Amino acid sequence: MKKIINDPEHAVQDMIKGLVAAYPQQLKQIKGTNVIIRKEAPVANKVGLVSGGGSGHEPAHAGYIGNGMLDAAVVGEVFTSPTPDQVLEAIKAVDSGAGVLLIIKNYTGDVMNFEMAAEMAEAEGIQVDKVIVNDDVAVENSTATTGRRGIAGTVLVHKIAGAMAEQGASLKEVKDIAEKVIAGVRSMGVATAACTVPAAGKQSFELAEDEMEIGIGIHGEPGIERKKLTSAAEIAQELTDKVLADLDFKDSEVAVMINGLGSTPEMELYIVNQTVQEILAEHEIKVSHTFVGEYMTALEMAGCSVTLLKVDKELKALLDAHSTALAFKM
Amino acid sequence: MKKIINDPEHAVQDMIKGLVAAYPQQLKQIKGTNVIIRKEAPVANKVGLVSGGGSGHEPAHAGYIGNGMLDAAVVGEVFTSPTPDQVLEAIKAVDSGAGVLLIIKNYTGDVMNFEMAAEMAEAEGIQVDKVIVNDDVAVENSTATTGRRGIAGTVLVHKIAGAMAEQGASLKEVKDIAEKVIAGVRSMGVATAACTVPAAGKQSFELAEDEMEIGIGIHGEPGIERKKLTSAAEIAQELTDKVLADLDFKDSEVAVMINGLGSTPEMELYIVNQTVQEILAEHEIKVSHTFVGEYMTALEMAGCSVTLLKVDKELKALLDAHSTALAFKM
Amino acid sequence: MDHLQVNHVYQWMKITNDKIQKNKEVLTSLDQAIGDGDHGINMARGFQEVMNKLDAENYEHVADMLKDIAMTLMSKVGGAAGPLYGTAFLKMSTRLKEQDATYKNFSQAITEAVNGVKQRGKAEIGEKTMVDVWAAVADQMSKESHFSAELIVNTAKEAMESTKEMMATKGRAAYLKERSVGHMDPGSVSSFYLFEALAEVIAEEG
Amino acid sequence: MDHLQVNHVYQWMKITNDKIQKNKEVLTSLDQAIGDGDHGINMARGFQEVMNKLDAENYEHVADMLKDIAMTLMSKVGGAAGPLYGTAFLKMSTRLKEQDATYKNFSQAITEAVNGVKQRGKAEIGEKTMVDVWAAVADQMSKESHFSAELIVNTAKEAMESTKEMMATKGRAAYLKERSVGHMDPGSVSSFYLFEALAEVIAEEG
Numbered sequence A, B: 001m002k003k004i005i006n007d008p009e010h011a012v013q014d015m016i017k018g019l020v021a022a023y024p025q026q027l028k029q030i031k032g033t034n035v036i037i038r039k040e041a042p043v044a045n046k047v048g049l050v051s052g053g054g055s056g057h058e059p060a061h062a063g064y065i066g067n068g069m070l071d072a073a074v075v076g077e078v079f080t081s082p083t084p085d086q087v088l089e090a091i092k093a094v095d096s097g098a099g100v101l102l103i104i105k106n107y108t109g110d111v112m113n114f115e116m117a118a119e120m121a122e123a124e125g126i127q128v129d130k131v132i133v134n135d136d137v138a139v140e141n142s143t144a145t146t147g148r149r150g151i152a153g154t155v156l157v158h159k160i161a162g163a164m165a166e167q168g169a170s171l172k173e174v175k176d177i178a179e180k181v182i183a184g185v186r187s188m189g190v191a192t193a194a195c196t197v198p199a200a201g202k203q204s205f206e207l208a209e210d211e212m213e214i215g216i217g218i219h220g221e222p223g224i225e226r227k228k229l230t231s232a233a234e235i236a237q238e239l240t241d242k243v244l245a246d247l248d249f250k251d252s253e254v255a256v257m258i259n260g261l262g263s264t265p266e267m268e269l270y271i272v273n274q275t276v277q278e279i280l281a282e283h284e285i286k287v288s289h290t291f292v293g294e295y296m297t298a299l300e301m302a303g304c305s306v307t308l309l310k311v312d313k314e315l316k317a318l319l320d321a322h323s324t325a326l327a328f329k330m
Numbered sequence C, D: 001m002d003h004l005q006v007n008h009v010y011q012w013m014k015i016t017n018d019k020i021q022k023n024k025e026v027l028t029s030l031d032q033a034i035g036d037g038d039h040g041i042n043m044a045r046g047f048q049e050v051m052n053k054l055d056a057e058n059y060e061h062v063a064d065m066l067k068d069i070a071m072t073l074m075s076k077v078g079g080a081a082g083p084l085y086g087t088a089f090l091k092m093s094t095r096l097k098e099q100d101a102t103y104k105n106f107s108q109a110i111t112e113a114v115n116g117v118k119q120r121g122k123a124e125i126g127e128k129t130m131v132d133v134w135a136a137v138a139d140q141m142s143k144e145s146h147f148s149a150e151l152i153v154n155t156a157k158e159a160m161e162s163t164k165e166m167m168a169t170k171g172r173a174a175y176l177k178e179r180s181v182g183h184m185d186p187g188s189v190s191s192f193y194l195f196e197a198l199a200e201v202i203a204e205e206g
């Protein structure tokens, strides 16, 4: 394992210190916690937006804190959902009285910890609601199972719900728009190399020199199928086809996100984007926005994901709205 | 070699297509070339700014095109300086009559190719000037040798010269401010793993599981010293000490850039930043700006560099100026 | 032994923690195979904090001790295991509030724990989760009337091993579907350590 | 052979290209050792384009042919090698303009090429660059009065090999200082292929 860290046990805390030291005008750490909040939180009369989860997904989630996006990010240990007490601190810090929306990715741990925090906050008289993002079409959404996972599409939920909240919308309105995004967003990923959790000290899984893992998550958990590595065009086709098969995007406009998982060069993400755009053109699906970059990573995992979001006039305007978030400036 | 590409021979062209397809409102490719320009170029009465070099450094250089930064990026093959004819196309496309400044990193190839283009442009009656960035303190600056290399500090030259040009400054004024940045910017890098040039098909060098290469460049060329991998704090100390030893930063304010070389997770960059900020505080050097992220990469190389720039009121204002560049929005 | 006392619970946690620290890598590897590889790290962090807490406090009642264990796990483990282990101990604490941890009470406390975990995780028996081990132990204990080290450890072991051939439908391993078969569930293995430690305390007391 | 003709130059480029394509990986490895690993790729791309150009055109004069070679290398190779090889051929073309490529003229053209390369790259002999090979060949040729395959190839080879023990002070290898010692300079090796090819053309003609 090769990491530029000090002590694996303190990697997350060291990171938070380094992050807040870098952007002290924008970010603040709640003392004694792993919660990072917008400097000016709570923003008067604004619904507070709290997201978070395990760390290792940087720039998620603290990179999305800012005017027009999140108010707080709760940072767990690497790939480990943060605990309810931490989430509760975040809720309390960002509540201006207008209520707080929790944006949760659909993992058992995240859902349980955030829900417990919501219960505690409600007990303290804070109005809290939640949405659960589950954009990953690699895994099935059935009531008998855990359902689909939340991956890169979550960033678009942050952006759009954040813009809505910034405009002064009510908690219900912010939740409704977030649900609208969740209903229209789908993603699918691939990995060509695994990552190493610092405290684990060894790779999450191993891939041969000519293999890739289709349907990868963002926690170093294995994907759904191991295959021979193909070309960028074939990979783009496979991921996009899966996304298009899951939801009817016909005749809609879409926002596209090509997300790098960590160590895949931007060059390769753009090469993937080239094919994705061609496929969408073939399907006569018009593209309103494209975002190519590292938005939701899995440490130094290699690979990428393709996300499509159905957009209408309302969502396009919210996507375009001003944002000062470090990793999503608009 | 594991790459998400189609054909190594066409990787650069595929990338350019995917890039322009992603941001058609902002970027334009000059047909038949590997030159990317600002959509609205040439901007009337504005000095044109042209940068570029080999590809593989993404988001450099096209990510710095935008209002307040560059007008054109000339994209060479991977790690290979672009040819004079391509640079000439860029110069012609961005010249509004106010002249063009070339921002060149100090490599024999880049200097020769850009200079030849400048000569050709002058022959065509275009006013052209150039600056050569050489911020890398890992290599010596002596007249007997090639001099120091240009690495991540180049991005700050783009930003500041770009802001100056956007304000309507003359070619001389833009050049002078760029020279001021070059005089005050120093960097030093480290790699923990090499990268693979797609067409080469094998790693540029090999590092053992417990080794790092100090004084690394951004082209997969070896560094100046191979060592046992140390902690983030020790690495930060070594890089920062070298930078501080090269130029007198005492009592000045500085802008800090912690640049990831490709596959090093943002988490680790923030951990490095934590120590860098501590060291600067010890030296009573005040930090005006900090930028942590991937600004000047070397494909999927692992490692980072530390850059310090002496700033005064003028440079701080120019750093803060509005920019729409994809990879440096302000 | 006819009822669990504060010092027994302390020993239980101490032995559990020792086992978890010693087998941190085992748990991590199991979680890498079908999950995200953090279970060993999370449990090791959490149980170390439990020991720090117990060493720093004095307890008169088992229920108070169990409550602190619950709160520590809840706030230090994270992930799926944190709320689930936390809930288990919280339910045990509630059941034993102002009661002696007699065999009957303790056995019912374990049953309450199972119910709590099932509810929190919306999981049933056979879904390849820690529920499989806890439910098997609870079921076995409810059929007996006195502490039996051997029965507890055997039941837990068998239940843990049975998860190997199950296909996961809950938790992170559920994403792997068929590919989850052939590996034991990490949460079931850590739960086994917990019950093995309990059995050792019982055996020690005779 | 008393002077180089268009078909000789064509053959010269064809053999050079073959050698470079065949040894692309050798050049890449050499450049990986002390540079950035692209020299083989750059030269292979450039000389392939040269052949495409020469195959598409008809030439009457050697100078025109050399000019097209120069322009192609200049616009297709990139890096340091592109302008340097381009300059070398451009200088040769200029010297041979409206002249026959007699031994004397050609030998002077090579000398002009060396001067051009030195000027463009601000490099001198002994700095571990392609200048070392070009200058040695030019120097040797200026002492003779007729084409000698053997002398050219031996001189180029010796000069190429001499770069192994030099410490680079120009080009990318200069950053390595002492660490550059022990590896041949990639540009010197590609230059050797070029002169080896020239020698083969001369030998063929007798």
Ligand SMILES: Nc1ncnc2c1ncn2[C@@H]1O[C@H](COP(=O)(O)OP(=O)(O)O)[C@@H](O)[C@H]1O
Pocket (backbone or CB within 6 Å): A079, A080, A081, A108, A109, A110, C031, C035, C036, C037, C038, C039, C042, C043, C078, C079, C080, C081, C082, C084, C117, C120, C121, C122, C123, C128, C129, C130, C131, C170, C171, C172, C185, C186, C187, C188
């Ligand atoms: N819904 C659930 N119900 C019961 N137990 C569960 C559930 N989901 C996960 N688990 C248990 O938690 C264990 C995983 O814990 P851990 O790795 O710490 O959390 P995470 O899955 O969040 O990384 C699994 O092995 C399983 O035993």
Ligand SMILES: Nc1ncnc2c1ncn2[C@@H]1O[C@H](COP(=O)(O)OP(=O)(O)O)[C@@H](O)[C@H]1O
Pocket (backbone or CB within 6 Å): B079, B080, B081, B108, B109, B110, D031, D035, D036, D037, D038, D039, D042, D043, D078, D079, D080, D081, D082, D084, D117, D120, D121, D122, D123, D128, D129, D130, D131, D170, D171, D172, D185, D186, D187, D188
């Ligand atoms: N200043 C210079 N003068 C003469 N030759 C040089 C100079 N710099 C580099 N070279 C030659 O160019 C070769 C490297 O070419 P190449 O790898 O294609 O370019 P780059 O160094 O830009 O990657 C070196 O091996 C050396 O022979």
Ligand SMILES: [Mg+2]
Pocket (backbone or CB within 6 Å): A054, A079, A080, A081, A109, A219, C036, C038, C079, C080
């Ligand atoms: Mg986890």
Ligand SMILES: [Mg+2]
Pocket (backbone or CB within 6 Å): B054, B079, B080, B081, B109, B219, D036, D038, D079, D080
């Ligand atoms: Mg090069």
Ligand SMILES: [Mg+2]
Pocket (backbone or CB within 6 Å): C031, C035, C036, C037, C038, C039, C079, C172
């Ligand atoms: Mg886990």
Ligand SMILES: [Mg+2]
Pocket (backbone or CB within 6 Å): D031, D035, D036, D037, D038, D039, D079, D172
């Ligand atoms: Mg090279």
